[in-house]
Amino acid sequence: MNKVILRSIQAALFAAGAPLGWLFIQFLKGVDLAQEILNNWDLYTYMLFGTMTVFVLFAIYVARKETHMTQIASRDALTNIYNLRYFIERMQQETDRARRYETPVSLIYFDLDHFKKVNDTYGHPVGDKVLIEVAKTVKDLVRSYDIFARVGGEEFAILQPTCGIEDSKKSAEMIRDAIENLTIQINDGKTVQVTLSCGVTEWVVGEDVDAFYKRADGFLYQAKQTGRNKVVSG
Numbered sequence: 001m002n003k004v005i006l007r008s009i010q011a012a013l014f015a016a017g018a019p020l021g022w023l024f025i026q027f028l029k030g031v032d033l034a035q036e037i038l039n040n041w042d043l044y045t046y047m048l049f050g051t052m053t054v055f056v057l058f059a060i061y062v063a064r065k066e067t068h069m070t071q072i073a074s075r076d077a078l079t080n081i082y083n084l085r086y087f088i089e090r091m092q093q094e095t096d097r098a099r100r101y102e103t104p105v106s107l108i109y110f111d112l113d114h115f116k117k118v119n120d121t122y123g124h125p126v127g128d129k130v131l132i133e134v135a136k137t138v139k140d141l142v143r144s145y146d147i148f149a150r151v152g153g154e155e156f157a158i159l160q161p162t163c164g165i166e167d168s169k170k171s172a173e174m175i176r177d178a179i180e181n182l183t184i185q186i187n188d189g190k191t192v193q194v195t196l197s198c199g200v201t202e203w204v205v206g207e208d209v210d211a212f213y214k215r216a217d218g219f220l221y222q223a224k225q226t227g228r229n230k231v232v233s234g
């Protein structure tokens with residue numbers, strides 16, 4: 001349930017506690033409750049709706065902050081895509097789901113090529129801009145239910161639920177091609193271009209997320225070793 005709605009309901013229930021508590025005390029004192037309410041109708045209406053309004057408004061504020069904090073905790077500050085912590089969490093969930101429903105789940109793991117050279121040549125802020133532009137470009141290419149994260153300095157990963165290795169390889173190739181053709185504008189009308197190396201693999205039933213991740217990393221390593229700007233899968 002939406003956090004704002006949930007917290008508002010909780011707040012409304014809390015608010016009802018004030019008049020109900022007072023009525024309970026009157027009940028213990030032997031007061032006729034119906035008469036008590038009729039005699040003090042304004043007071044009870046005020047207690048109920050006054051406190052409810054204040055509590056609910058406060059709850060909405062808290063729920064919004066809570067949602068914001070949860071989002072911050074799962075996002076990478078530079079690119080605003082998911083971070084490693086969230087990605088590992090989702091890998092666990094998605095492999096559990098894949099086991100339960102007997103569906104495939106694949107992992108695309110990529111790293112920008114010679115990124116140190118970009119930093120060394122143009123400076124760190126330009127390197128940051130390249131990371132942001134790469135993240136934006138890839139985000140537009142993945143499916144809405146794929147989990148795309150920055151998992152290291154210039155390393156990214158995409159978890160693809162319900163996606164087998166063949167489809168995942170096609171996605172990876174499309175991403176590799178898009179980045180190869182991406183022209184990033186920097187200051188003074190200059191442009192930067194980068195390429196990426198990529199490892200792709202499909203989860204094997206029963207293996208833990210660590211082994212799954214390491215296998216993709218192994219293929220990425222092979223892509224680096226055999227010339228870069230390529231996708232290696234298995």
Ligand SMILES: Nc1nc2c(ncn2[C@@H]2O[C@H](COP(=O)(O)OP(=O)(O)OP(=O)(O)O)[C@@H](O)[C@H]2O)c(=O)[nH]1
Pocket residue numbers: 078111112113114115116117119123124125126127128131152153154224228
């Ligand atoms: N601008 C910027 N650079 C970063 C960030 N995080 C890591 N880096 C840089 O990424 C570079 C990674 O360099 P290497 O690990 O040598 O890799 P590479 O130069 O891409 O070479 P290969 O991966 O072998 O193709 C280093 O220069 C880091 O400083 C970041 O947040 N911003």
